[in-house]
Amino acid sequence: MLFLVVLLYALFGFTFTLGKIVLFYATPFFVVASRMIIGGLILGAYLTWYHKIRCLPAKKDLGLLLQFIFFNICCFYGPRSWALQYLTTSKAALLMNLSPFFTALFAYIFLKEKITGYKALGLIIGFSGMIPVAIAQSSPEESMWGSFAYFSFPEIIFIIAVACLSYSMIVMQKLVKHRSINPVLVNTLCMLAGGSAMGILSLSLGEKMIFGDKVLFATVIGLQIIVSNILCSNLQAFLLKTYSTTFLAFASFISPLCALGYGYLLLGEVITWHFFASFFIVILGLSIFYFDDIQNGKLQHELHKP
Numbered sequence: 001m002l003f004l005v006v007l008l009y010a011l012f013g014f015t016f017t018l019g020k021i022v023l024f025y026a027t028p029f030f031v032v033a034s035r036m037i038i039g040g041l042i043l044g045a046y047l048t049w050y051h052k053i054r055c056l057p058a059k060k061d062l063g064l065l066l067q068f069i070f071f072n073i074c075c076f077y078g079p080r081s082w083a084l085q086y087l088t089t090s091k092a093a094l095l096m097n098l099s100p101f102f103t104a105l106f107a108y109i110f111l112k113e114k115i116t117g118y119k120a121l122g123l124i125i126g127f128s129g130m131i132p133v134a135i136a137q138s139s140p141e142e143s144m145w146g147s148f149a150y151f152s153f154p155e156i157i158f159i160i161a162v163a164c165l166s167y168s169m170i171v172m173q174k175l176v177k178h179r180s181i182n183p184v185l186v187n188t189l190c191m192l193a194g195g196s197a198m199g200i201l202s203l204s205l206g207e208k209m210i211f212g213d214k215v216l217f218a219t220v221i222g223l224q225i226i227v228s229n230i231l232c233s234n235l236q237a238f239l240l241k242t243y244s245t246t247f248l249a250f251a252s253f254i255s256p257l258c259a260l261g262y263g264y265l266l267l268g269e270v271i272t273w274h275f276f277a278s279f280f281i282v283i284l285g286l287s288i289f290y291f292d293d294i295q296n297g298k299l300q301h302e303l304h305k306p
Helices: 002-022 028-051 059-083 089-110 117-128 131-135 153-178 183-205 214-239 245-267 273-289 291-295 298-303
Strands: none
Touching: 002 089, 002 214, 002 245, 028 059, 028 183, 028 214, 059 153, 059 183, 089 117, 089 131, 089 153, 089 245, 089 273, 117 273, 131 273, 153 183, 183 214, 245 273, 273 291
């Protein structure tokens, strides 16, 4: 099953490139609303017609579902789409590698899980790995928003979005693992409700919505829905039944490398030493962060699961 983990993050890397391309033709919140609503309708039809699954949540699960919708769609996909207008795809994918560190912090705060010395050191090194990317020269579009402590405003927004995603994954695992809810149903409800919320936000902001070639917009967003909303979302939910959130977060280092290649080939993005410096520092932080798990054989056990 490990090849599915590699496939998941190779596809995730491609979603950054697709997310950047679609913004050439439409505004960010409208893009999120469109892909979520269409993706949700496709999944809802699949559940209803082929599996006869009732598309209504139980009352006891409503609180967790609302949390997942808010933090996953409204606080991650929306801000991520806005920030991608100004960030390179490789930088955005690299910032996503902060996810396991945020997950550990949330587990410590909300689940009272212990953070060992190795994990604390890994957290410090992992976050410091963002420094080379932060000091790299930003594009004029990114710089116009200003900065704080060397981080541009789009970078800060993106990092906050990653933190929200990390929390939403903890909520997702509670739903699919501990509440035994069909992961496709969770994603369907999340996309429909979250997409509707982003649509309302887009209308209230008066976004121009589609300002480029409508055929190209439809083509790219269709591909984005297939890759991100259908393949990635459900593959991730499926893998959460077998692997822990921390292991899947550890494997996410694959995405920046894939995004780097996609961005270079499809968008002509420039590759600098800052990316590689940040990448290897973050990987070092991740390795130290998971040292206890490696020593205890936890990750090896997960690697050998069918």
